[in-house]
Amino acid sequence: xxxxxxxxxxxxxxxAAVEQRDNPALCGQPIAVGHAGPRGVxxxxxxxxxxxxxxxxxxxxxxKKLCPGLIFVPARMNVYKHxxxxxxxxxxxxxxxxxxxxxxxxxxxxSHLPSATQAAKEIKQLIWERxxxxxxxxxxVNKMLAxxxxxxxxxxxxxxxxxxxxxxxxxxxxxxKFFGIGRVTAEKMHRxxxxxxxxxxxxxxxxxxxxxxxxxxxxxxxxRGIDDRPVEPNRKHLSAGAETTFAQDTNDLPTLLxxxxxxxxxxxxxxxxxxxxxxTVTLKLKFADFKQITRSQTFDVVxxxxxxxxxxxxxxLEQTDxxxxxxxxxxxxxxxxxEPPARDGRQLQFDF
Ligand code: TTP
Ligand code: MG
Numbered sequence: 001x002x003x004x005x006x007x008x009x010x011x012x013x014x015x016a017a018v019e020q021r022d023n024p025a026l027c028g029q030p031i032a033v034g035h036a037g038p039r040g041v042x043x044x045x046x047x048x049x050x051x052x053x054x055x056x057x058x059x060x061x062x063x064k065k066l067c068p069g070l071i072f073v074p075a076r077m078n079v080y081k082h083x084x085x086x087x088x089x090x091x092x093x094x095x096x097x098x099x100x101x102x103x104x105x106x107x108x109x110x111s112h113l114p115s116a117t118q119a120a121k122e123i124k125q126l127i128w129e130r131x132x133x134x135x136x137x138x139x140x141v142n143k144m145l146a147x148x149x150x151x152x153x154x155x156x157x158x159x160x161x162x163x164x165x166x167x168x169x170x171x172x173x174x175x176x177k178f179f180g181i182g183r184v185t186a187e188k189m190h191r192x193x194x195x196x197x198x199x200x201x202x203x204x205x206x207x208x209x210x211x212x213x214x215x216x217x218x219x220x221x222x223x224r225g226i227d228d229r230p231v232e233p234n235r236k237h238l239s240a241g242a243e244t245t246f247a248q249d250t251n252d253l254p255t256l257l258x259x260x261x262x263x264x265x266x267x268x269x270x271x272x273x274x275x276x277x278x279x280t281v282t283l284k285l286k287f288a289d290f291k292q293i294t295r296s297q298t299f300d301v302v303x304x305x306x307x308x309x310x311x312x313x314x315x316x317l318e319q320t321d322x323x324x325x326x327x328x329x330x331x332x333x334x335x336x337x338x339e340p341p342a343r344d345g346r347q348l349q350f351d352f
Contacts, residue, residue: 003141004141006109006110006111007119008150009137013050013155030054032049032060036060043056049063049070083133090127094122095109096239096240105150108123109230115352136155136157142227145161147179170201208220238276238337240335241284241334242264251327267334268309281299282296301338309334
């Protein structure tokens with residue numbers, strides 16, 4: 001497999017940062033998002049509160065004991081969800097291969113870009129400009145390392161584990177920092193004398209499987225910085241399309257075809273930029289009465305050129321009865337990438 005470029009992005013103290021952003025009186029204060037009542041739980045705490053040892057999932061009563069001045073703020077899930085959608089739309093400006101892990105974090109496969117580090121910088125900057133919130137980013141060759149990297153310099157961090165540094169980085173890493181090795185497993189490893197990646201690497205695959213079952217195979221890979229899991233996006237977003245509304249409704253075929261050609265070009269360029277391939281072409285038409293139809297065709301193999309893409313759209317248009325009605329809007333979309341998502345033979349650069 002060629003070297004991949006994976007980014008992991010994670011917002012800093014997400015719910016708490018949003019509350020501090022929207023209420024200046026909370027800035028610089030130890031705050032917890034959640035209910036203060038006897039059964040209340042901390043969803044997250046500001047970095048000021050974390051200094052007292054307060055963390056997510058802690059009972060509110062215990063948190064108050066640790067920090068009597070702690071300010072509790074009720075959660076506003078609709079606000080957080082809105083921001084979450086916004087940052088995902090930023091990610092999708094860079095790649096269609098976005099795998100959200102939770103409300104505030106995601107993996108991005110940007111193997112097609114010249115520099116993943118540059119992309120991560122830009123994404124952090126865009127998030128800041130558009131939301132006034134900070135995120136931490138990790139850049140590396142796989143999900144495990146990208147996730148570890150984003151955590152490495154939190155908050156507002158950017159940490160890169162380039163291919164040439166993977167071995168050295170993994171060797172010194174305490175096992176509890178590996179993504180996928182929880183507290184219980186880490187303790188078991190400690191009992192076996194395994195404290196770092198270098199220790200883990202001393203063990204044979206058989207030994208690891210004997211002690212940890214199936215997960216042993218993954219740990220054997222982790223010790224070598226190997227993690228082949230693909231970034232698995234929400235497939236409904238895997239498309240590139242373009243549409244346009246006519247200044248005047250029309251059913252003149254040459255006019256429609258000229259617009260369709262333009263939309264094919266725009267959508268194709270967008271798909272290329274995202275390294276997206278697709279087997280399905282969808283034509284969308286909205287008529288003067290605002291009624292809308294879509295017509296699509298799925299091929300056995302991915303569309304190979306803009307010309308093929310346009311030709312498929314043209315056929316769909318010609319099969320549509322336009323005599324009685326005029327068109328207000330026309331659009332063309334490419335979707336349905338092959339499994340696994342396209343990673344073509346383009347030369348991958350080693351620039352991170
Ligand atoms: P996290 O990314 O785990 O935490 P965080 O963003 O608050 O802080 P960090 O800087 O360490 O990334 O979780 C994101 C949000 O999800 C968090 O702000 C609140 C919510 N959450 C809960 O409601 N309960 C939980 O147990 C956790 C872990 C998170
Ligand atoms: Mg976070």
